[in-house]
Amino acid sequence: ETGVTQSPTHLIKTRGQQVTLRCSSQSGHNTVSWYQQALGQGPQFIFQYYREEENGRGNFPPRFSGLQFPNYSSELNVNALELDDSALYLCASSPGTSNNSPLHFGNGTRLTVT
Amino acid sequence: AQSVTQLGSHVSVSEGALVLLRCNYSSSVPPYLFWYVQYPNQGLQLLLKYTTGATLVKGINGFEAEFKKSETSFHLTKPSAHMSDAAEYFCAVTFNSGYSTLTFGKGTMLLVSP
Numbered sequence: 047e048t049g050v051t052q053s054p055t056h057l058i059k060t061r062g063q064q065v066t067l068r069c070s071s072q073s074g075h076n077t078v079s080w081y082q083q084a085l086g087q088g089p090q091f092i093f094q095y096y097r098e099e100e101n102g103r104g105n106f107p108p109r110f111s112g113l114q115f116p117n118y119s120s121e122l123n124v125n126a127l128e129l130d131d132s133a134l135y136l137c138a139s140s141p142g143t144s145n146n147s148p149l150h151f152g153n154g155t156r157l158t159v160t
Numbered sequence: 161a162q163s164v165t166q167l168g169s170h171v172s173v174s175e176g177a178l179v180l181l182r183c184n185y186s187s188s189v190p191p192y193l194f195w196y197v198q199y200p201n202q203g204l205q206l207l208l209k210y211t212t213g214a215t216l217v218k219g220i221n222g223f224e225a226e227f228k229k230s231e232t233s234f235h236l237t238k239p240s241a242h243m244s245d246a247a248e249y250f251c252a253v254t255f256n257s258g259y260s261t262l263t264f265g266k267g268t269m270l271l272v273s274p
Binding site for chain 2: 050088094102148150
């Protein structure tokens with residue numbers, strides 16, 4: 047089975063710009079969650095998408111937004127980039143929204159904001 | 161609010177020695193607990209999880225963890241460390257919140273010397 051894939055692997059942007067990160071979920075998984083992992087920290091929950099709708103959100107401002115498509119792939123968009131947005135962005139898919147459903151993570155996109 | 165504390169940002173062991181990585185959580189309701197491992201430039205891989213039932217949980221690569229409600233702990237152990245175990249380990253907790261979001265600890269880097 048195909049695992050979670052993310053693109054691009056690395057990205058450099060300038061403060062104030064906008065960025066779109068992409069994620070293909072694992073086969074059979076209909077739920078996608080996004081996490082931000084700053085250097086030296088654990089991942090922090092951004093939001094989750096289920097059946098193309100946002101199903102939960104962490105403590106992130108509205109300039110962090112997302113989409114989920116009918117094939118369950120997903121995008122994370124960040125507007126008005128700030129230096130503190132520099133981090134590894136992880137996408138995780140699961141076969142449902144239950145807490146029993148383990149998350150399967152991609153390798154992440156490393157975003158650097160200069 | 162739920163939280164996870166991992167004691168020790170770095171743990172060093174010799175190859176063949178016991179591995180013990182500590183995790184404590186705070187919660188007012190029964191938690192679901194997870195351990196993930198992250199190798200350099202990769203996403204997170206699930207090692208093991210506790211949801212209900214037996215409090216001693218066995219995972220992949222010879223790791224196991226024991227849920228101790230009275231101590232609010234979920235420490236990760238492995239009887240004999242291998243060089244390939246060198247990685248960062250994250251403890252995570254979730255609750256029956258309606259969506260499968262995880263709260264992660266800050267991580268413990270395991271260093272294994274020959």
